[in-house]
Amino acid sequence: MDTIVRIQPDDLFAFPGLHAGVRVGHLLFVSGQVPLGPAGELVGTGDFRMQAEQVFANLGSVLAAGGSGFDRLVKLTAFFVDISRDLPVYREVRDQYIVADHAPASSVVQVAKLFQPAVWLEVEAVAVCGSTR
Template sequence: MVGVNEKAEITHIPEPEGVVPGNGYTNVVTGTGRLVAVAGQVALDSDGKLVGEGDPEAQARQIFENLRRCLAAAGVGFDEVIKLTYFLTDIAYLPAVRKVRDEFVDVSRPPASSAVQVAGLFRPDLLLEIEAFAVAP
């Protein structure tokens, strides 16, 4: 496990030369340390029950809580997340996802991000899935 005072060395490059700055994300994030990959999380609780049927904000909140738990199991937190990928069944859910994300990440140095609209996820009642990459010291 990572010690309380240990921090990964992470550098944010929000505006690489010739690239438009991101809106709510950083274009490039680098780090030194151990890579932590968290599989795509969906809005299922610890019993496998759906949280937030039909509600993208409620599903996003459950997903970010699941991500938090997964990151903690690897000894890191959202400060060490360098990349988030959002898979949304409707891109119109993105504002709700960003609202919840901003409760978990440091908005002054957000991770790199990608958002992809998909035709569907492995269950039709799931509206989104989010995966994360982090760097541990």
């Protein structure tokens, strides 16, 4: 039976009662990452690029803490409040972290709003971690 390991990197803001990721066997499920700094402060108010960069930095922290990396992503889901405005910048930032040869299955979704009005992006992921032998 696989053990469930809850992941919460020290450099990530911890939402009460939630974990940044959950590892089960060789799979790591990453909770939706938003543009918050380590103290819970919003990064990039009014600046989508800064928000996207913080989201991917946070995602990288969870992946590393769970024994994985961007090259081991198998699914990426991004939630936007304005996909027509922000998708091109999202792709530019994403491509700094994810090489085309290692691109995961992906979905992008526009939503009416996220948990705070000034938050314009949330990204969740599934990755392979550890040895798969």
